[in-house]
Amino acid sequence: MVAALGRRSVRQAFRRPQFLAPIIVFPSLFLAVNTGGAGRAVDLPQFPPVHGFLDFQLAGAMLQSTMLAGVSAAIALALDIQIGFVDRLVAAPIARASFVLGRLVATGVLGVLSGLWFITIGLVFGAEIHSGVPGALVVLALVGLNAIAWGTIGAALALNTGSPAVAQGIFPIVFVILFLSSAFFPENLLLEPAKTIAEWNPMSLIANGLREPIISDLSWGKTLEGLGGIAIVAAIGTVLCARGINKKLRSA
Amino acid sequence: MTTGIAFELRSTWALMRRAINEIARVPGAVIPAVLAPTIFMCGLAAVFGNLTQLPGFTTDTYLTFILPVGFLQGAGFTGAATGVNLARDIELGWFDRLLASPAPRGVLLAGTVLSASLRVLMPITLLMVVGLSLGVTFPGVDGLVIAVLFASAFAAVAACYGAILALKFKTQAAAPLMQAGMFIAVLFTTAYAPQELLTGWLQDVARLNPVTQILEAIRQGFVGEVTWADTWPGLLALAGLGAVMVTLAMRGLRRSGE
Numbered sequence: 001m002v003a004a005l006g007r008r009s010v011r012q013a014f015r016r017p018q019f020l021a022p023i024i025v026f027p028s029l030f031l032a033v034n035t036g037g038a039g040r041a042v043d044l045p046q047f048p049p050v051h052g053f054l055d056f057q058l059a060g061a062m063l064q065s066t067m068l069a070g071v072s073a074a075i076a077l078a079l080d081i082q083i084g085f086v087d088r089l090v091a092a093p094i095a096r097a098s099f100v101l102g103r104l105v106a107t108g109v110l111g112v113l114s115g116l117w118f119i120t121i122g123l124v125f126g127a128e129i130h131s132g133v134p135g136a137l138v139v140l141a142l143v144g145l146n147a148i149a150w151g152t153i154g155a156a157l158a159l160n161t162g163s164p165a166v167a168q169g170i171f172p173i174v175f176v177i178l179f180l181s182s183a184f185f186p187e188n189l190l191l192e193p194a195k196t197i198a199e200w201n202p203m204s205l206i207a208n209g210l211r212e213p214i215i216s217d218l219s220w221g222k223t224l225e226g227l228g229g230i231a232i233v234a235a236i237g238t239v240l241c242a243r244g245i246n247k248k249l250r251s252a
Numbered sequence: 253m254t255t256g257i258a259f260e261l262r263s264t265w266a267l268m269r270r271a272i273n274e275i276a277r278v279p280g281a282v283i284p285a286v287l288a289p290t291i292f293m294c295g296l297a298a299v300f301g302n303l304t305q306l307p308g309f310t311t312d313t314y315l316t317f318i319l320p321v322g323f324l325q326g327a328g329f330t331g332a333a334t335g336v337n338l339a340r341d342i343e344l345g346w347f348d349r350l351l352a353s354p355a356p357r358g359v360l361l362a363g364t365v366l367s368a369s370l371r372v373l374m375p376i377t378l379l380m381v382v383g384l385s386l387g388v389t390f391p392g393v394d395g396l397v398i399a400v401l402f403a404s405a406f407a408a409v410a411a412c413y414g415a416i417l418a419l420k421f422k423t424q425a426a427a428p429l430m431q432a433g434m435f436i437a438v439l440f441t442t443a444y445a446p447q448e449l450l451t452g453w454l455q456d457v458a459r460l461n462p463v464t465q466i467l468e469a470i471r472q473g474f475v476g477e478v479t480w481a482d483t484w485p486g487l488l489a490l491a492g493l494g495a496v497m498v499t500l501a502m503r504g505l506r507r508s509g510e
Binding site: 016029033034037039043044171178180185189194 | 284287288291292294295296297298299300301302303305306314425428431432435436439440443444445449450451452453454455457
């Protein structure tokens with residue numbers, strides 16, 4: 001049942017451009033403009049040694065894509081609640097949390113697909129994955145897990161509000177969280193107060209974990225830090241999600 | 253009386269007022285569009301602020317450099333939202349009733365796109381208040397007037413673009429196309445850095461993109477003096493884009509009525 005609901009969610013994303021655009025189109029455009037507009041940043045003396053600015057930016061694009069995948073999942077789930085689809089699932093003889101798990105599986109799949117997309121366009125436009133195929137696999141795993149973690153946040157939002165408009169309204173917040181992390185620029189080169197906030201933002205851990213295999217050798221320390229950041233997001237999302245499911249079941 | 257200039261002006265104003273009423277009646281739908289340019293301005297300044305250390309940068313504070321981009325982003329988002337609203341009106345059948353009314357097609361288009369010129373005043377007011385409180389250089393009265401007028405006019409151009417897509421696809425599902433078009437138009441310019449500091453393909457695209465001229469006209473008062481030399485290319489670009497967009501939108505409107 002979870003797999004069937006997951007397949008439905010993935011198909012839904014591919015059929016409706018409103019769901020796919022935030023995951024692929026906007027992060028790709030942002031990657032293009034960041035790379036072309038701020039590419040000379042690598043000439044700054046404090047910038048870490050990288051093959052190119054595109055290599056550095058790929059992690060930010062993947063992070064943005066997976067966070068927006070979570071928001072898109074929130075909108076889709078809220079629409080399912082609005083049209084009564086979730087109520088029918090709750091009344092059906094299946095595990096109560098299936099409708100959320102199906103959505104999370106789909107978000108994870110979309111995350112991995114977006115990771116593949118960004119690695120491909122990165123390679124096409126001259127980036128290098130410094131740590132090779134093993135590094136690319138680590139990146140894909142982190143991207144998929146991060147998408148699921150943000151999927152829990154999205155599901156919690158949908159379950160607790162039931163409103164696609166509210167879910168839509170969270171888009172700017174995603175950018176606030178990203179700007180206040182090391183997703184797009186090295187932490188030491190951010191301006192205050194963003195620099196201090198980025199040091200505490202778990203998204204910086206995830207960004208650095210994603211970036212490390214791309215710009216240098218595979219470092220398990222950074223990968224574990226990335227997993228730690230994902231665990232923090234997933235823990236918050238799961239608690240809020242459980243509360244939302246209980247709320248939904250009480251009202252059903 | 254359903255003919256004459258007075259009727260057309262009244263009809264245009266009524267359509268503009270309807271669009272503006274939505275701000276008060278559906279604030280939840282408007283708030284993200286109002287906040288987004290300010291969030292981008294503050295975020296991009298915090299992230300890329302140290303780019304001003306690069307030789308050749310035209311200002312010491314990145315916030316001053318990036319604020320005019322917020323003007324155009326606000327205009328672009330407002331224009332795209334106008335297109336989405338028009339698509340919603342088409343889906344709900346409201347626009348068919350307007351087409352059946354005695355109002356000329358030009359009035360229907362004017363009412364829709366000019367509302368964007370007024371609505372854009374909200375995000376740019378917020379941008380200016382936040383920007384000035386964070387230390388952005390005041391562009392002078394002439395610089396500010398030029399910036400506001402150019403942003404308002406660009407919002408109308410962006411709304412025309414949204415209307416073209418709404419009339420073509422007749423569905424709100426076209427929203428990403430409207431937003432992506434504006435994203436490209438506004439950011440594939442000298443948004444992040446002066447022309448000579450852009451890298452690779454973006455340097456060429458920014459040179460060819462007419463919105464670069466509009467951005468530089470808006471930016472001139474913030475980073476230096478207002479001059480005719482920096483103003484007329486922006487005026488020309490606005491006029492050219494406006495002429496093309498209005499022509500295409502009118503063609504879409506005529507086809508809708510067939």
